[in-house]
Amino acid sequence: MTTVLRHHWVVRVTHWVAVVAITIMVGSGLRIFNAYPAFARRGQSFCCYPFAGKPIPNWLTFGGWLGGARHWHFAMMWLLALDGLVYLGFLYLHGEWRDLAPRKGDLRDAVAMVRFYLFVTKHHPRQGKHNALQKLAYFTMPWLGVVLVLTGLAIWKPVELGWLTSVFGGYVWARYWHFVAMSLLVALVVGHVFMVFTVDPYSIPSMITGRYDERCSPEARDARPLYHLAPCAREDGPADA
Amino acid sequence: MRRREFLSATTLALLAGCDRTLSFAEHANEKVERGLFRHTSMDVARGRFVTPLPAYPSYFIADTVPMWDAAKRGPWTLEISGMVAKPLTLNLSQLAALPSVTQRVNHYCVEGWTAVASWTGVRLSALAALVQPRPEAQYVDFQSFDDGYHESWDLPSAMHPQTLVAYGMDGHWLGAPHGGPARVFSPVKLGYKNTKYLTKIVFLPERNGGYWSDQGYEWYGGV
Numbered sequence: 001m002t003t004v005l006r007h008h009w010v011v012r013v014t015h016w017v018a019v020v021a022i023t024i025m026v027g028s029g030l031r032i033f034n035a036y037p038a039f040a041r042r043g044q045s046f047c048c049y050p051f052a053g054k055p056i057p058n059w060l061t062f063g064g065w066l067g068g069a070r071h072w073h074f075a076m077m078w079l080l081a082l083d084g085l086v087y088l089g090f091l092y093l094h095g096e097w098r099d100l101a102p103r104k105g106d107l108r109d110a111v112a113m114v115r116f117y118l119f120v121t122k123h124h125p126r127q128g129k130h131n132a133l134q135k136l137a138y139f140t141m142p143w144l145g146v147v148l149v150l151t152g153l154a155i156w157k158p159v160e161l162g163w164l165t166s167v168f169g170g171y172v173w174a175r176y177w178h179f180v181a182m183s184l185l186v187a188l189v190v191g192h193v194f195m196v197f198t199v200d201p202y203s204i205p206s207m208i209t210g211r212y213d214e215r216c217s218p219e220a221r222d223a224r225p226l227y228h229l230a231p232c233a234r235e236d237g238p239a240d241a
Numbered sequence: 242m243r244r245r246e247f248l249s250a251t252t253l254a255l256l257a258g259c260d261r262t263l264s265f266a267e268h269a270n271e272k273v274e275r276g277l278f279r280h281t282s283m284d285v286a287r288g289r290f291v292t293p294l295p296a297y298p299s300y301f302i303a304d305t306v307p308m309w310d311a312a313k314r315g316p317w318t319l320e321i322s323g324m325v326a327k328p329l330t331l332n333l334s335q336l337a338a339l340p341s342v343t344q345r346v347n348h349y350c351v352e353g354w355t356a357v358a359s360w361t362g363v364r365l366s367a368l369a370a371l372v373q374p375r376p377e378a379q380y381v382d383f384q385s386f387d388d389g390y391h392e393s394w395d396l397p398s399a400m401h402p403q404t405l406v407a408y409g410m411d412g413h414w415l416g417a418p419h420g421g422p423a424r425v426f427s428p429v430k431l432g433y434k435n436t437k438y439l440t441k442i443v444f445l446p447e448r449n450g451g452y453w454s455d456q457g458y459e460w461y462g463g464v
Contacts, residue, residue, distance in 0.1 A: 036350070036353035041292065041356065041357065042356035042357075043357075066352065066458075067457040068457065070351070071264075072263065074459075075262060075263050078269075160274070160277040160464070161277065162283075171349070175353065
């Protein structure tokens with residue numbers, strides 16, 4: 001056996017459901033945002049958004065019009081929340097949360113990864129399933145999900161769940177935190193996709209079939225973004241033979 | 242040709258599937274929203290801020306600001322009817338003579354903005370007590386003289402203590418841009434559900450859609 005089972009089918013299914021659901025949630029959310037691309041209460045100003053009044057480009061939005069986007073947003077939110085719960089429940093029951101939970105030394109390891117990516121050090125630091133930067137990203141995503149769900153509820157039901165809206169500083173701020181958390185999540189997703197394609201494209205099949213060839217890992221290849229992308233040496237023939 | 246037919250049929254089926262899924266989700270969400278709804282949940286506008294009147298958006302359906310033409314239509318009245326024991330018609334001074342409340346609350350627009358005003362008016366629950374709706378009347382239709390604009394509500398939202406028939410805004414008589422002589426104002430529904438230029442309140446056994454909900458916005462539109 002030259003490959004290992006890297007991702008359980010539950011992880012693979014929830015991953016791709018999340019890809020679809022997050023895409024639709026972000027697109028429809030931006031379409032909703034475009035109906036009022038600002039944060040200030042009418043008659044007031046808002047400190048912390050420099051692009052007030054400038055709509056998001058249409059091609060980044062989904063749902064066609066405000067009402068349509070709202071229907072998509074309020075339908076897809078259940079799928080995405082359920083998907084997240086199944087994923088997190090699986091991580092907990094299967095013990096895989098240990099691959100993501102921060103540990104002592106993660107900060108040092110993260111610095112070592114940055115130093116390697118910046119060509120300060122020559123060799124890829126040793127790692128487990130994920131390197132320290134990946135761990136940080138994958139650990140942060142579910143927490144952003146929690147913030148997105150709570151701020152989302154706070155701006156969906158600012159009267160019936162007024163106590164929750166107050167927790168985030170009122171409707172205007174809750175809407176802002178919803179937008180900020182979305183932006184951070186999108187930044188992490190963009191970073192994730194960039195790194196997959198420029199550092200470890202060999203991991204893409206592992207999110208479909210689950211199988212991964214450890215000999216092709218970035219650690220084995222000393223791979224940086226766009227560096228050492230060529231296939232690894234396979235002494236005993238193709239991995240899938 | 243066959244391929245194109247197949248593709249367009251598939252696309253139509255997918256779209257129909259999406260449509261059904263989305264309307265299923267809308268109905269499920271309405272159940273959730275009704276479940277969360279409490280007459281004790283009150284909107285509180287933070288701070289002491291009130292949106293200056295010119296900055297307070299004024300929407301209407303007609304091409305120009307709808308104005309009640311008393312010369313043509315006689316004095317403005319509000320008719321409260323439908324499935325009620327004692328239908329009632331009030332003119333503005335009769336409405337204003339009823340026990341009133343003044344509340345500074347948020348306006349939650351479907352577009353995502355909020356504005357704050359201080360509204361003076363009569364609680365819809367107080368008007369309902371006068372006309373005595375029958376138990377089957379679980380919906381209320383709010384109709385206007387703005388090009389046939391109307392929106393129907395579920396009874397619990399209409400009976401919320403912050404749901405008013407408002408005739409005063411920020412200490413003045415409600416002006417034409419914001420729905421005068423009287424309008425529905427409640428923070429428990431999105432702005433588009435709050436009928437301006439109100440002329441009729443009709444208690445109904447069934448929901449009766451609404452101008453914006455018929456165009457595809459959520460019928461419930463709760464906050």
